[in-house]
Amino acid sequence: SQTIHQWPATLVQPVGSPLSLECTVEGTSNPNLYWYRQAAGRGLQLLFYSVGIGQISSEVPQNLSASRPQDRQFILSSKKLLLSDSGFYLCAWSRTRQASYNEQFFGPGTRLTVL
């Protein structure tokens, strides 16, 4: 069966510090990968998605970047955090583009607080 991991689970960082959040998927190959952000009490905002190694699409211009160095690894980064980067960051995966339906499965999330 497939599992998705995210770490760290929680993170408190000062404004201006760098960020690196990691997501890994087990039990599948060549998945589509996604990063979402969820503000407190709000919906899900798609930040980035990737259909393969080194292939990243950005949905929203922002202070963040994403990378996919390995097939089942997805990293969210920032060089300098802003207060507005606080939120709950969720990674998700789905089967390859050959799938007819986009069933997405979410990880446990990382709660980021920027002070």
Added chain:
Amino acid sequence: GENVEQHPSTLSVQEGDSAVIKCTYSDSASNYFPWYKQELGKGPQLIIDIRSNVGEKKDQRIAVTLNKTAKHFSLHITETQPEDSAVYFCAASNRDSSYKLIFGSGTRLLVRP
């Protein structure tokens, strides 16, 4: 592009009653409609989904209906239990943008014991 609207934003029901959450979508090419349950501090969990070639799908106490003509779909929870309390999100996607799910804004369901 696709837009998904979800209602109500909050819903409070007595334990044992039914709960219904409704979503409408704008893109007639959408063909896949999942529902997610998110408990506090956790990632969303896929609880049920429906594809455009069927009108209804049921899994124990939860069911989803789809009206393609009206472009709306609904989640029905019967015999609600306190553990059903959570935020529920609907979403839609289509073949042309198969990488993306467009989410509704969420419904906070409270089941009162």
